Amino acid sequence: MEEEDETTKPSVQTSNDKDQAPGLPLFKVLVPEAVKRAENVMFTLQVTIVAEEKGLVLLRQYEDFEWLHHNLVTNNDTRGIIVPPLPVKPLSDPKSAESLSKKQMGDNTRIMRGDQFENDCLSVQKYLKLILSHPTFEQDKQLASFLTEQEAPVRARLNKGLMTRLSSVIETARKSNRKDVDDFYNSTEYSKAIKEASLNYNKLLVAQWRLSSSYSTVATELTSCTADRDEELVKLNRVLKALSDGCEDEATCYELKSAKGETTLGLFLDLFARYSDSLKEMHFRRVNDLIDYETSEKALEKAKPPKRQAAEEVFESTKAAFERASENGRKELNQFTQIHLASIQCFSAG
Template identity: 40%
Template sequence: METMQDANGDIAGMEPFEPWYTAQVVGATKDGDVIKYELKTKKLDESNKEVNVIREYEDFQWLEHCLVTNNDVSGLILPPLPPKPGVSASGAEAKSKKQLGSGSKALIGDEFHKDCRGLEKYLQLVLKHELLGKEESLGKFLVDKEAPMRTKLKKNILSNLSKAVGEARKGNHKDIDDTFQKERDNCNDKLTLTKEASDNFNKMVYIQLRLEGAYSHLSTMLNLGGGVLEGPSASANNMLVKFSHALDDYKHGITVFSANDENTLGFTLDLYARYQESEKEMLYRRTCKMIDLETATKNLEKAKPQKRDAAEDVKKDAEAAFDKISDVAKKEIVKYHRERVLAFQKALILYAEAKVKTARDTYALLARDLKKLKEMDSGDSAADDPQTSPVVYTPSKPF
């Protein structure tokens, strides 16, 4: 795709766009079966006006619908909207068993902070987009106190099935442009690999959560066994209690490892697994335009004299539509690859930094616990040295 950018690596013909707003999803509350998100928006003009609004997930869906229907997005790689979070008790139970194991009776609480971050990232991607960032419905979504009136979006199972069949048939249609054919092949490979990487990374995080639960259980049992601190077994019981404290410190380290993994590399893998699907959909739309052009060309060749002018007009329209989507797609692909590489670079750096910092903090806590255990033989009472506990690493700017 080198021919799609200039010598400076910029996208040819695309003016730099400065977002008109900044948006943060600062919190979420549950009202029955509905999750309400609080948005903090700042308009980037002379006024610098800030406003807080409340939105539901369906409002985000309606915004996405408006962005798609009000603009020609056929050649765009659209920012992916995160899936709707579950709110039912059965959903929470299934999620807990998936993460903590089928035998676990513990339930994972609401994780609204993850939903907020995903929706905030979606808004940031839309806001900085050269076309979508100028959409009027986006401004109303961000600053109007009342949520926009929305029509319930229907999900047609038959249309989804026919679309899947069409993708399977047209997706294998050879492209007339070798560059786009290569991009389609690479996109399919990346989609599979990114999804697998995201799923396997999540499995690793889930194993850490199960390990955390096991250490917590063991620490509790040791505390129960070391509850009697008098008599001939006092020394052994005291050692059990001290050891349980060490297990608690290590359990805390595992908790922070898991949270940091999700906040850094896990977040980016999940985002770009969905983003890769968005690129695939864009390439499919272009393939459909290409097939339309090929069909129009064949019809023109077979057209009778009295229908030739009409067939030629159809071919010209199909050619114009195909050329337009191809030009836009070239710019979008260059921009997408550049942002994807930068995002993974940043995620890997943050992931490594968080790993190193958490490991050092956990080591310091365990070294202190070991010191206390050794000093028990000499009868010394070790004072609790102030130590920095591992902390959850939250990037200042979501990537």
């Protein structure tokens, strides 16, 4: 399944922008394939710079997208912003891929699923489209460089240590119980529902893959039951052959159905299950701004004359930050609804 239109909004300003019609896209990006190189999965990006009628073919690995995402989040004001979620890392380790295949298909299966790079390509392609069409990130210079320079950006090591994760969990737990003043921003029920739907649909797909494997096994066993000693056994062979062909047809049918489901509804549910975490992160940042605002308000009320001016400045600053988070959040949630509906049409059409 290939999305019908990967056209994005303008990402950077160029000298040709004045000559362009309003809304003319600057980039078109497709991710047609991914191949394994050593321990990495390399994605091919077909980037078209519309204003210059120039096409580029770039190679990027998953860690490049991870580094880009980190910079986009840290170098832009994400107050009230729902950041498009980064896709999960493809499995490049043969042992991990084999373990996942056995977990899905069963330890006794004779069929091992191959690399699922098609799904990974579609996920990365969708991620880039969402980032490039987002008003907060579309004009980011690092994003433009990422899509126009042959060499991937130099990456620094991202801190994913235990202490970093632990401090994040503690901070989240400390503030997560704070009730928001507006339930409009609360996405708890949506997050629960979409994740449950994604999990259950994946279980359905795995069940279909297993059924396909079982039919293939039965077909193989039936074809091995052959004998030609007399007329009755010859007739039995014909019946067994017909049963075997039927099982093979059923195996192919379920395999195709599962593969199609993975690249349509499966990808949609997976995307928005991850998007639900982005919604919660936006809400968490808004709550942080709310806590700072309320704290500064209380500090202003208790401030003595010598420190009152400084307290007023902090209060006005935190108030403005909270109001900006609220305003952005409302716009983002409305835009998210449009993305959600558009993606339903896109993936169902695929």
